[in-house]
Amino acid sequence: MDAQAMKDRIGFEAARRVDSGMRLGIGTGSTAEAFVRALAERVKEGLRIVGVPTSERTARLCRDLGIPLTTLEELPELDLTIDGTDEVDGALRLIKGGGGALLREKIVASASARMLVIADVTKKVETLGAFPLPVEINGFGIVSTLLAIERAAGLVGVAGTLALRRTGDDPFITDGGHLIVDASFGRIPDPEALSAALHAIPGVVEHGLFLGLASSVMLAGPDGIEE
Numbered sequence: 001m002d003a004q005a006m007k008d009r010i011g012f013e014a015a016r017r018v019d020s021g022m023r024l025g026i027g028t029g030s031t032a033e034a035f036v037r038a039l040a041e042r043v044k045e046g047l048r049i050v051g052v053p054t055s056e057r058t059a060r061l062c063r064d065l066g067i068p069l070t071t072l073e074e075l076p077e078l079d080l081t082i083d084g085t086d087e088v089d090g091a092l093r094l095i096k097g098g099g100g101a102l103l104r105e106k107i108v109a110s111a112s113a114r115m116l117v118i119a120d121v122t123k124k125v126e127t128l129g130a131f132p133l134p135v136e137i138n139g140f141g142i143v144s145t146l147l148a149i150e151r152a153a154g155l156v157g158v159a160g161t162l163a164l165r166r167t168g169d170d171p172f173i174t175d176g177g178h179l180i181v182d183a184s185f186g187r188i189p190d191p192e193a194l195s196a197a198l199h200a201i202p203g204v205v206e207h208g209l210f211l212g213l214a215s216s217v218m219l220a221g222p223d224g225i226e227e
């Protein structure tokens, strides 16, 4: 099975976990997109749900496919969020934000009673950190914020290069109007300590460590789906 076929398969299985009447958080990324396409088929067949998208990109796709949407202002509490991930460890801790939507993804997941993570098996890791950790920062005082991130990381035993994410020659701008720094730490032995240290920096808006948010994971591999 190729990578796209695995995404389609897991998207299909995830869409089957959605019940009529659900208030749904809808993730961002290529795996989440496969889920959205499968969900749209179920909506066409009569499934009644309302979704809160985690990015403008997901919102556009949902609208194109006829999935009813609302906002967290209208519906501040959700039943289930289904989203992809860049890494997941054995304790269901995640690194997310490869697609740059981590802030809205985290707000939506936090507003949800449950979060189902969908990914292919390559995203499963022993220790988080091989995937560069996305950190969303305010555009004011970038250099000071980068220095503060380096210092904070050092205090919890991690180090690595920080790269401002770009789209071509321009900085990548998130849906919230912020910047993203990708922190290549290699290995994050204590994600909770790093999370707290990053949250203490005023220029950091949010980071891609999702701790205590995922309640279950479905991983697609060549031999099928593991849960």
Ligand code: 5RP
Binding pocket: 027, 028, 029, 030, 031, 032, 083, 084, 085, 086, 095, 096, 097, 098, 099, 100, 101, 102, 105
């Ligand atoms: C976007 C995300 C995505 O869920 C993550 O990057 C995984 O994407 P993909 O399913 O394309 O591998 O966190 O901000």
